[in-house]
Amino acid sequence: MSETPEQRDIVIVGGGPAGSGTALALQRLAPDLARDALLLDREEFPRDKTCAGGLIPATLELLRSVDLSLSVPSVRVDHARVEAGGPPIELDAGGCCYVIRRREFDDMLLSAARGRGLEVRTGVRVRGAVRRGDRIRLETSEGLIDARAVVAADGAGSLLRRRLVDPDEGWVARAVMCDVPIAGSDAPDTYEFDFRDVASGLAGYAWSFPCWIDGDPHWNVGAYSMRRRGEGERLEAIVGGRSQGVAERKAHPIRLYAKGRSLAAPGVLLVGDAAGVDPLLGEGISFALEYGRMAAEELQGGFLRGDLAFSGYQARVDRSALGKKLRRLALGARLFYGPRSDLWFRVARLSRTAQRIGMNWYNGVGLWSQSIPALPEAR
């Protein structure tokens, strides 16, 4: 291991959508800073990530804001079917979701950032992180790095968050999924959410999303619980039942947003799962990109002022459309999966207009699409 630590201004740890999203936004806002930034990931890319890969339409706007379009195979979903007790709710909603494979999507984002000049080192694991004066020292599998600012994009189990921001696990969900081949050559254009297990105590739902895997249509079948512990076997059973037990199942935690939890410390910004995402449905890709935009703004301002305490980041997130949406989703999770869930599902079943408004709000389309302004280009 090298004796003299490498010196960097900015190190982004994690090359998922939160890490790449931060880099892409920084390249747009502050190209000089981005040129000197370094991104590390323990995996070699393309890498798999346990995820259903459903992109809400707002994600496409977020991509556009950094001059990217969806250039990997995807299934466009035009119909939603929701089981919530009573007759199924069917909604026609063109382009309400685009289902991708994370192996391809994450590689697309990271390659774009690399192509725009970001230095990326894959296969490098961060093993430790400590504060040393006004620097953060990262102990990596390839030596020491001292950084003036570190972006923790290292996912649900974020080592950087635990070591430098908040040792507490926080609110962590669990999701289990598998991919089931579909006979024929077409992928369906409908996805399904099934909340019927809430009535017997599940704090979550099951889903079926159509997707392409290596050119063949599949259902991605999964189940989510906003409780990490105690529902693992149940989630496995739900997914096993919906897939006739034919496919290999994979499970992964999702770290959820909880109001008041620290999102930063001097020299450190949390983004994506490390910061916390949607407690209601466990959606995290669009949030990862949105956190990345905010972290880039925070870095830009911090380096300009010469103040890397990042004391304004939490308030920036709280005040933003992202913060407001996450707080509403946290409330929604407590209501829909709480002791009066039957009441809230009855209310949700009442009005098609309300269902459509709720879906548009969730997807960030129509009235809500303005919440994603294009990133101003640096002069």
Ligand SMILES: Cc1cc2nc3c(=O)[nH]c(=O)nc-3n(C[C@H](O)[C@H](O)[C@H](O)COP(=O)(O)OP(=O)(O)OC[C@H]3O[C@@H](n4cnc5c(N)ncnc54)[C@H](O)[C@@H]3O)c2cc1C
């Ligand atoms: C089963 C399941 C289904 C889901 N379905 C959806 C969905 O349909 N739509 C949606 O929007 N969200 C979904 N999510 C949530 C989504 O996957 C996450 O919110 C999203 O991946 C968060 O992105 P991220 O960049 O913060 O973290 P990640 O994508 O987890 O990326 C973190 C990166 O950090 C790297 N890393 C970690 N530790 C280290 C270290 N010590 N050193 C170096 N590198 C490190 C990892 O290798 C990884 O590449 C699902 C999650 C699960 C578990």
